[in-house]
Amino acid sequence: MKTFEEQLNSMKIPSVDNDPYEPVLRKRLKAHYFNPVQRTQMQLKWAIGFAVFFFVITIGLIVKPQFALKAHNAAFRESKNISIGTQAPIIEPDYLNYTSIRNPKLRGELDPDKYLEDKAYVIRKYKSHEDNNAVLIVSEFTAQQTQFADNRLF
Amino acid sequence: MTEKELVKRARKDVGAFEELYLKYYPKINNFVYHRVQDDATRNDIVSNIFFKAMKNLPKYRFMNEEKCSFSSWLFRIAVNETNQHFRNEKRNNTMKNKLFEKQSNEGDKLIDLDYEILKEAIKALPLHEQNLISLRFFEKMKHKEIAEILKKKEGTIKVQMHRTLEKLRNFLQGDMSYEDV
Numbered sequence: 001m002k003t004f005e006e007q008l009n010s011m012k013i014p015s016v017d018n019d020p021y022e023p024v025l026r027k028r029l030k031a032h033y034f035n036p037v038q039r040t041q042m043q044l045k046w047a048i049g050f051a052v053f054f055f056v057i058t059i060g061l062i063v064k065p066q067f068a069l070k071a072h073n074a075a076f077r078e079s080k081n082i083s084i085g086t087q088a089p090i091i092e093p094d095y096l097n098y099t100s101i102r103n104p105k106l107r108g109e110l111d112p113d114k115y116l117e118d119k120a121y122v123i124r125k126y127k128s129h130e131d132n133n134a135v136l137i138v139s140e141f142t143a144q145q146t147q148f149a150d151n152r153l154f
Numbered sequence: 155m156t157e158k159e160l161v162k163r164a165r166k167d168v169g170a171f172e173e174l175y176l177k178y179y180p181k182i183n184n185f186v187y188h189r190v191q192d193d194a195t196r197n198d199i200v201s202n203i204f205f206k207a208m209k210n211l212p213k214y215r216f217m218n219e220e221k222c223s224f225s226s227w228l229f230r231i232a233v234n235e236t237n238q239h240f241r242n243e244k245r246n247n248t249m250k251n252k253l254f255e256k257q258s259n260e261g262d263k264l265i266d267l268d269y270e271i272l273k274e275a276i277k278a279l280p281l282h283e284q285n286l287i288s289l290r291f292f293e294k295m296k297h298k299e300i301a302e303i304l305k306k307k308e309g310t311i312k313v314q315m316h317r318t319l320e321k322l323r324n325f326l327q328g329d330m331s332y333e334d335v
Contacts, residue, residue: 004323007267008291014269015184021197022179025204029175033208034168 161224165211175204178225181293182232188273188292189236189284199239203232226302229289233303237281267326275326283318290315 032038061068073079097103101112120141127134155163155170163170179200186199207214207228214227222230276287282304289295289303297315301308 005319008272008287008319011267011269011272011291013188013292013294016180016187019180019183021193021200022183025179025197025201026172026175028201029171029204029208030168032205033165033171 157224158219161211161215161219165208171208174224178228179204181225182228185229185232185288185293186236188288190239195239199232199235203228203235206231206235222302226299229293229303230305233285233289237285240281240284271326275322278325279318279322283314283321286311286315286318287322 098105101110101115101117106112122139122141124137124139125134126137155173157174160170160174164174165171182203183196183200186196186203190196190199210231214224218227272287272291276284279287285304286300289300290297295303297308297311300315301311304311306314
């Protein structure tokens with residue numbers, strides 16, 4: 001094996017000297033990477049690419065701000081749950097204040113900041129003037145779903 | 155200017171690029187020359203290597219500069235590009251038969267070996283082994299350099315080289331085909 005390896009090592013290996021393609025390729029590479037017009041075009045492409053990227057991110061955050069929270073939680077392995085958009089205190093008309101969790105009479109019973117408003121309901125009571133029976137109509141405020149209860153239940 | 159500085163400036167400074175290019179063009183060109191037959195194919199492969207190298211130069215500086223030398227990184231591109239060329243090309247096995255006709259069946263005696271015979275013979279080897287022989291005996295590289303280019307341990311390269319040489323020797327002696335080794 002050693003002899004064969006020595007044979008290979010001592011073998012005369014031809015090489016290409018003064019290859020005519022060398023200056024051709026050098027010119028092509030220079031034209032491609034050092035041409036000022038091309039460089040500017042490349043910079044412009046990068047700039048447009050970045051601008052589009054940040055524009056998409058910005059629009060995404062405006063439309064779905066919770067993505068930022070999800071990304072934060074994923075990046076830092078946290079499980080924060082901030083409800084974006086409900087941080088500011090809700091200002092309701094005075095005449096509705098007693099219906100909300102911020103009813104002053106409930107102060108001390110519960111902390112309104114720990115709760116988020118889920119759904120609003122309207123309850124209307126009707127009384128029959130024939131037999132004194134009553135019915136309650138419970139309606140979900142936005143979804144327009146209604147439940148019916150008669151006086152056997154209250 | 156050191157090679158590291160040249161590499162750093164090669165994308166912005168045309169002088170640095172030229173210096174680097176003129177240093178490595180002959181090496182890369184010879185490597186490809188020893189692997190392919192015609193000039194047009196060689197020119198295509200060499201072009202691809204240098205364009206790819208220029209394109210990936212920032213990536214090399216960012217990710218590989220500390221791990222391997224510029225030379226090894228460039229040769230790695232050359233090896234990959236040459237392999238890609240052979241994968242795309244349909245292998246022509248007829249030369250294997252020609253070689254069998256040429257070689258005598260004389261056991262361990264010295265093989266009448268020249269560059270052309272060896273160049274033809276290694277074409278029947280798997281691409282990885284072709285690279286080993288080419289880098290070792292055509293480019294005269296050390297096992298350590300080959301290991302860096304092929305991203306393998308030096309010991310692994312030595313073992314693979316030994317097996318490949320054994321295979322090649324048997325093939326050139328006409329004792330058996332590569333499939334039998």
